[in-house]
Amino acid sequence: MSKKKRIDVLLHKFVPKHVLLTKEESQNLLEKYRIDVNDLPQMFEKDPVAIAIGAKEGDIVRIIRESNTTVKSADYYRYVKKEKV
Numbered sequence: 063m064s065k066k067k068r069i070d071v072l073l074h075k076f077v078p079k080h081v082l083l084t085k086e087e088s089q090n091l092l093e094k095y096r097i098d099v100n101d102l103p104q105m106f107e108k109d110p111v112a113i114a115i116g117a118k119e120g121d122i123v124r125i126i127r128e129s130n131t132t133v134k135s136a137d138y139y140r141y142v143k144k145e146k147v
């Protein structure tokens with residue numbers, strides 16, 4: 063019986079850095095932009111990156127994309143939800 067190799071998706075060169083926000087950081091983000099979690103783009107709980115960082119339904123993930131054309135990185139946010147079957 064062969065053993066399956068596990069691949070760490072976070073180490074792939076095309077996967078940007080993902081950071082799980084604390085509840086306080088999430089609340090501050092929503093207040094700063096005066097939005098609701100449903101206003102954010104979604105990522106599913108079963109997404110390989112969500113699994114890798116331990117994100118659960120209701121969490122907000124900060125995605126930090128480094129840029130080769132600008133000095134600054136760009137931050138994006140995703141709301142984690144369960145996938146409906």
